[in-house]
Amino acid sequence: MTASRSIRSTGYAMLSGRHRFYVQERDKAERLDGQADFTTVWKFADGRWRMHRVLSYAHGPVPYTPPPRTTTLPVAVLQRYAGRYRSPRIGIIQIAVAGDHLTLTAGSFIATLYPQSTTRFFAMERDLRFDFETNGDGLSKTLVVYENGVVSERAMRDDPAAREE
Structure with missing residues (x-):
């Protein structure tokens, strides 16, 4: 009282x-x-x-909290997505395997990508999702980038191995 x-x-x-x-x-x-x-x-x-x-x-903005890492993919699966992709707005996007995850480099922007499923990845740094659309043999042909849940970029694979069907 x-x-x-x-x-x-x-x-x-x-x-x-x-x-x-x-x-x-x-x-x-x-x-x-x-x-x-x-x-x-x-x-x-x-x-x-x-x-x-x-x-x-x-x-x-609300601080970004990445989803929990619950999926691990074999290196052989990650290697299917590694390569150069070209988008009309950003230009060259380079995807590389780095241990149990991928790294994305687009100009000076670098992101660490972890799998959510076999073809969907998320960035640790901010609210970005990446879908790899594959051809019949599992090789990635297109990289679709989602920012805050909305498609912000579509990039076509630019290296010779991806052009072969």
Whole structure:
């Protein structure tokens, strides 16, 4: 009771936290779009607590948390995806095997790719997914890049082995 008397005697209280912002677009699933910190100042007047001021600050994207690594592929499967891919917007995208995962290099951008399935990979660094579309023998022909769940790039394999069917 002492704490509530103390708060009531000053007439003010504060509540701080973090709120998240979601976007709902037509015919699409709701998605998390951003977050911000907030502080609310409450004032005790006329026997009631009333919101007095609201401060919202530090607006920005929600920090990316990569999915857990639950799939491991044999090196032979990873090697099917290694090679050069060419996209109209980015240019050359190089995929290489690095132990139990792939690395993607596009200009100065480098990403570490881990498998989610036999043909789908995710980046550790940010919300990117990569689908390798294969021909009949399992060799990758096309690399499809998804950013925040939306196709952002399609790159065709550019090395000679991939052109052979």
